[in-house]
Amino acid sequence: MKVDRATVQHIARLARITVSDDEAARFEGELSGIIEWVEQLEEVDTDGVEPMTRVVEMAMTQRDDEVNDGGIADDIVANAPEKADHFFVVPKVVE
Amino acid sequence: MPNDARTSHLIEGDTGSWEIVIGLEVHAQVVSKSKLFSGASTEFGGSPNAQVSLVDAAMPGMLPVINRECVEQAVRTGLGLNAQINLVSVFDRKNYFYPDLPQGYQISQFTKPIVGEGEIVLDMGEEGEVSVGIERLHLEQDAGKSLHDQHPDHSYVDLNRSGIALMEIVSKPDLRSAEQAKVYVAKLRTILRYLGTCDGNMEEGSLRADVNVSVRKPGDELGTRCEIKNVNSIRFIGEAVDYEAARQVEILEDGGEIIQETRLFDPDAGETRSMRSKEEAHDYRYFPDPDLLPLELSQDDVERIKAELPELPDARKARFMRELALEHDVAERLVADRDVAEYFEALARGRDANLAANWITGELFGALNKLDLTIDRSPVDANQLGALLDLMDDGAVSGRTAKDVFETMLATGQPAGEIVAAQGLEQVSDTGAIEQVVDEVIAANPDQVEQVKSKPKTLGWFVGQVMQKTGGKANPQTVNDILRRKLEIGDDQDQDS
Numbered sequence: 001m002k003v004d005r006a007t008v009q010h011i012a013r014l015a016r017i018t019v020s021d022d023e024a025a026r027f028e029g030e031l032s033g034i035i036e037w038v039e040q041l042e043e044v045d046t047d048g049v050e051p052m053t054r055v056v057e058m059a060m061t062q063r064d065d066e067v068n069d070g071g072i073a074d075d076i077v078a079n080a081p082e083k084a085d086h087f088f089v090v091p092k093v094v095e
Numbered sequence: 096m097p098n099d100a101r102t103s104h105l106i107e108g109d110t111g112s113w114e115i116v117i118g119l120e121v122h123a124q125v126v127s128k129s130k131l132f133s134g135a136s137t138e139f140g141g142s143p144n145a146q147v148s149l150v151d152a153a154m155p156g157m158l159p160v161i162n163r164e165c166v167e168q169a170v171r172t173g174l175g176l177n178a179q180i181n182l183v184s185v186f187d188r189k190n191y192f193y194p195d196l197p198q199g200y201q202i203s204q205f206t207k208p209i210v211g212e213g214e215i216v217l218d219m220g221e222e223g224e225v226s227v228g229i230e231r232l233h234l235e236q237d238a239g240k241s242l243h244d245q246h247p248d249h250s251y252v253d254l255n256r257s258g259i260a261l262m263e264i265v266s267k268p269d270l271r272s273a274e275q276a277k278v279y280v281a282k283l284r285t286i287l288r289y290l291g292t293c294d295g296n297m298e299e300g301s302l303r304a305d306v307n308v309s310v311r312k313p314g315d316e317l318g319t320r321c322e323i324k325n326v327n328s329i330r331f332i333g334e335a336v337d338y339e340a341a342r343q344v345e346i347l348e349d350g351g352e353i354i355q356e357t358r359l360f361d362p363d364a365g366e367t368r369s370m371r372s373k374e375e376a377h378d379y380r381y382f383p384d385p386d387l388l389p390l391e392l393s394q395d396d397v398e399r400i401k402a403e404l405p406e407l408p409d410a411r412k413a414r415f416m417r418e419l420a421l422e423h424d425v426a427e428r429l430v431a432d433r434d435v436a437e438y439f440e441a442l443a444r445g446r447d448a449n450l451a452a453n454w455i456t457g458e459l460f461g462a463l464n465k466l467d468l469t470i471d472r473s474p475v476d477a478n479q480l481g482a483l484l485d486l487m488d489d490g491a492v493s494g495r496t497a498k499d500v501f502e503t504m505l506a507t508g509q510p511a512g513e514i515v516a517a518q519g520l521e522q523v524s525d526t527g528a529i530e531q532v533v534d535e536v537i538a539a540n541p542d543q544v545e546q547v548k549s550k551p552k553t554l555g556w557f558v559g560q561v562m563q564k565t566g567g568k569a570n571p572q573t574v575n576d577i578l579r580r581k582l583e584i585g586d587d588q589d590q591d592s
Binding site: 010014016053054058059060061062063064065067068069070071072073075076077082084085086087090091092093094 | 127128129133134135136142143144145146147148149150152160161162163164165166185190192193194241242243245246247248249250251252253254378380383387388389390391
C-alpha cells in the first residue's frame with residue numbers, strides 16, 4: 001500500500017504535528033516503505049492462529065479496590081506551564 | 096413484545112408517516128472506591144487534582160493496573176441485563192486530543208468488550224411490554240473536567256475524574272419514541288441502582304446518555320443518524336428526541352439530506368445544535384493497549400457473582416403482585432426505586448400490604464415531594480410509620496387522626512405513640528368504658544329517652560353528650576351501636592319523626 005501526500009497530512013493533523021511540504025514528501029516515501037515491509041507478513045498463512053498477546057504465559061495483574069494514591073496535587077501540576085489553585089490552565093477550549 | 100410499527104409512535108409529516116428510530120449509549124460511572132487503573136479516590140467533589148495519581152496524569156513510565164472490583168461490577172451489570180459475559184476481553188486505546196485527556200488516548204474496549212448481547216424489558220403501561228436489545232457493555236476510563244467559566248481566555252482543567260471507571264452500555268436501535276427512550280433510561284438506572292454498580296446520580300454526571308436518532312418511512316432501511324452527546328436528565332432525553340426527529344423530518348421533506356454528525360442538546364432553548372463538523376472527529380485509530388494483557392475471567396468467578404446478585408426490579412414486582420396481592424401499577428411504582436421497595440418491605444412486614452403501599456404512594460410521597468427529599472432521607476422511617484399503622488390497626492386512632500399524627504411526626508420526629516398520648520388523640524373503642532358513660536347519660540336524661548323512642552333522629556343528641564363526656568375520643572361508631580342497643584332503636588335512619 002502506498003501512503004500518499006493527503007494521508008501523510010491527515011495523520012499529521014490527527015497527531016497535531018505541523019508538517020511542511022518538503023517533510024511530507026520525505027514521509028510519503030518512508031511511511032510507504034514501512035507499510036510495504038510490514039505487508040510481507042500477509043504472505044504467512046495465519047488461519048486458525050490466535051494473535052499473540054504475551055511472550056510468557058501469564059495473566060493480567062489485578063489490584064484490590066483500595067484508595068492508596070492521590071493527595072499529591074502539588075506534584076501533579078508541578079510541571080504545568082501555567083496553573084492556578086492546583087488547576088492546569090490551558091488556552092480556552094470550548095466546542 | 097417486539098417493538099414493531101404496531102407499537103411505535105409514528106409522526107405525521109406532509110409526505111406521510113415517519114418512524115423514529117433511537118439507540119442509546121449510556122455512560123454509567125462504576126461504584127468503586129478507587130479508579131479503574133490507579134489507587135486514587137473516586138469521591139465526588141474533591142479539591143482540584145487532589146484525587147489524581149501519576150498514572151491518571153499520564154506521567155511518563157506510569158503503568159495501569161486494573162481494579163478487580165470494577166471488573167466484577169461490569170460482570171454484575173452484564174448478568175443483571177441478562178447478557179452474555181465474555182471470559183476474555185481486550186482493552187484498546189482510543190486516540191484523540193483534548194486538554195482533559197492527559198494520555199492522548201482513552202483506555203476503552205473496542206473489538207472485544209467484557210459484556211455482549213443482553214436485554215431490558217420495558218413496561219410501557221397501556222402499550223404493553225417492549226423488549227430492548229443490549230448490544231454490548233464495555234469498561235473504559237472517564238476523562239477529566241474542563242471549566243470554561245473561570246477565566247475570559249483560559250480553561251481550567253481538573254483531573255480528579257480522569258481514570259474513574261465507566262461502563263458504556265449500548266442499546267440496539269430498538270426504541271421508537273421519546274417516551275420509550277425515557278422509560279429505557281429510567282429502567283436501566285433502576286437496574287444499576289439495584290445491583291449497586293452505579294449510583295445513577297444524573298446531576299453529578301454518574302449517568303449520562305448519548306442519544307442516536309434517525310427517522311425513516313415505516314418498513315424502510317435505517318436512515319442516517321445524528322448523535323446527541325451527553326444528555327444528563329431523563330426529561331432532556333425525551334425533549335432532545337422529539338426536537339431532533341422533527342428537525343430531520345423537516346429536512347427530508349424539504350428534499351434535503353441528513354448529515355451524520357454529533358449534536359448538542361441545549362435545555363434552555365429546547366433544541367439540538369451541531370457540535371463539530373470536523374469529518375476527522377471519529378478517526379480514533381483504536382489499537383490494543385500494549386500496557387495491558389487481555390482481561391480473563393473464569394466461569395467460576397461469573398457463577399459466584401451470579402449467585403450473589405440481588406433480586407432485580409422485575410422479579411420483585413412479580414413477587415409483590417403474587418405474594419402481597421398488590422395491583423400492577425402500585426407494584427411498578429414501588430419497585431422503581433430500590434430504596435422505596437426496601438422501605439415498603441419493612442413497612443409491610445406483618446402488616447396489611449395494601450395499606451402500607453397506600454400510605455407510601457399517598458401520604459409519604461406527598462410529604463417527600465413537598466420537602467424535596469428522597470425516601471432514604473425521609474423524616475419518618477419505616478419503623479416509625481409502622482408504629483402509626485399499628486395504632487390504626489388496634490383501633491387506637493382513626494384513619495383521620497392518623498393523618499394528623501403523621502403531619503406532626505414529619506414536623507417533630509416524635510414517635511406516633513407519644514404524639515397520640517401527649518395530645519390525647521387516642522380513640523376509645525373499649526365498649527365497657529363507653530357503656531358506662533352511655534348509662535350515665537341515659538340515667539340523667541329520662542325526658543330525652545322518652546322523646547327518642549318516637550323521634551329516633553334525636554339519637555344524635557345522645558351521641559353528642561357521650562362524645563362530650565369522653566372528650567371526643569370515643570369511637571363514634573361504637574357509641575352509636577351501644578346507644579341503639581340500650582335505647583332499643585333500629586338501624587333505619589329514615590324512620591319518620
